[in-house]
Amino acid sequence: MPAEMGLWRVDGEKLTRVVPTAVSLESQLESYIESDASMLGEALLIIGRQVPTAHGGFIDLLALDETAAVYVIELKRDKTPRETTAQVIDYGSWVATLGRADIQAIFENYQPGIALEEAFAEMFNETLPLEVNSSQVLTIVASSVDPATERIVRFLHEEYALPINVVFFRHFVDGGNSYFARSWLVEPTSQAAPTSASSRRSKTRERWNGTDWYVSFGEYEGGRQWSDGRKYGFVSAGGGEWFSRTLKNLKPGARVFACIPKDGYVGVGTVLGEAERFDELKVEYQGAETLLASLALDGNYRRDGDENDNVAEWAVPVQWSHTVPSGQGFWRTGMFANQNSATRLRQQFTIEQVSTAFGLNEE
Structure with a gap:
């Protein structure tokens, strides 16, 4: 049995017990949880209330945690x-069938006009993971449960590692003030265990369109400058194999979304050729193929030890569709960012936002 929750008021040297009372309406408790889901012991983003399932039921509340696992929250009513x-x-078995697009649709119905990516970033100060709903957590909210329910939940949790638990609430009223106290049937741990089923990944993870790439254009004083990349048509990275390795994944025809960290997206363009050492790459400038390193550059692309290919700066030629100067990058909360020099851009939210901001959809 869970520990009994008690509340006592201190009156001088005397303690007076405050007797718990029932919440007048279960919908009221639902609203309390909706307003602050941390009541359940976890930072959660509510994404839906009274969500209709495909089987005729309605889930009281749906939420995401910081890993984008989905929490199914059900208040106990008059049922056996x-x-x-x-x-x-x-409900959990139905939620497990939902893909990322389904989760986004549920949230859009719950919060019209707000992107899930933005709400997630505001809540957790993190970008929405590429995989959403790869695992589920089941939570029953009740003031009490009978021995049969306790036995079933413990059995499923402890013997089968099913992430299911009961959260108990007690409501206290004292001197015109209301208080809630909380406890769990099973002491909570990290409940959402990621699934290893690859068949789920295609639904829970945003698909890559095979074309779009994120490129981090890391400007720094005395070194790489976006003004050069913008003027002469290239993206570059170097200073170690970790930085240049991913840049070499870019192939002709790929579309790149260039982003300056802490500034925003500054350019979208099409890759024209394979990655080469910066000092060996030729770009088309004023109608002629010209060695990039021979042009008038604002930045410095040489470094100690760059005779070693792993240390050298590498560059990829790009024909820009749209660019903006450094310091005028486009950014919205929830957009994709990554520490790799180049990585596949799966997040449709970022693609749509940048395309709209740069007028690419009008071309």
Whole structure:
């Protein structure tokens, strides 16, 4: 049994117990949780309320945690113990079939006009992971449960590692003030265990369109400058194999979205050729192929030891569709950013936002 929750008021040297009372309406408790889901012991982003399932039921609340696992939150109503537990498992089995697009649609219906990526970033100060709903956590909210429900939930949690738990609330009223106290049936741990099923990944992870790439154009004083990349048509990286290796994945025809860290997206263009050492790459300038290193550059692309290919600066020629100067980068909360020099850009939110901002959809 969970520990009994008690509350006492201190009156001088005397303690007076405050007797718990029932919440007048379960919808009221639902609203309390919706307003601050940390009541459940975890930072959660509510993404839906009274969400209709494909089987005729309505899930009280759906939420995401910082890993983008989905929490199915069901308030206990007047049902038999087996119905209560079976219902939340049934809801969880349905939620497990939902792809990323389904989760986004649920949120858009719940919060029209707000992108899930933005809400997630505001809540957790993190970019929405590429995989959403790769695991589920089932939570029953109740003031109490009978021995059968407790036995079933413990069995599923402890013997089968099913992430299911009961959160107990007690409501206290004292002197015109209301208080809530909370405890768990099973002491909470990191409940959401990521699934290893590759068949789920295609639904829970945004698909790559095979064309778009994110490129981090890391400007720094005395070194690489975006003004050069913008003027002469290139992106570059170097100073170690880790930096240049991913840049070499860019192939002719790929579309790159160039981003300056802490500034924003500054350019979108098409890759014209394979990556080469900066001091060997030729670009078309004023109608002629010209050695990039021989042009008038604002930045410095040489470094000690760069006779070694792993240390050298590498560059990829790009024909820009649209660029903006450094310091005028485009950024919205929730957009994709990554520490790799180049990586596949899967996040449709970023592609759409940058395309709109740069007028690419009008071309």
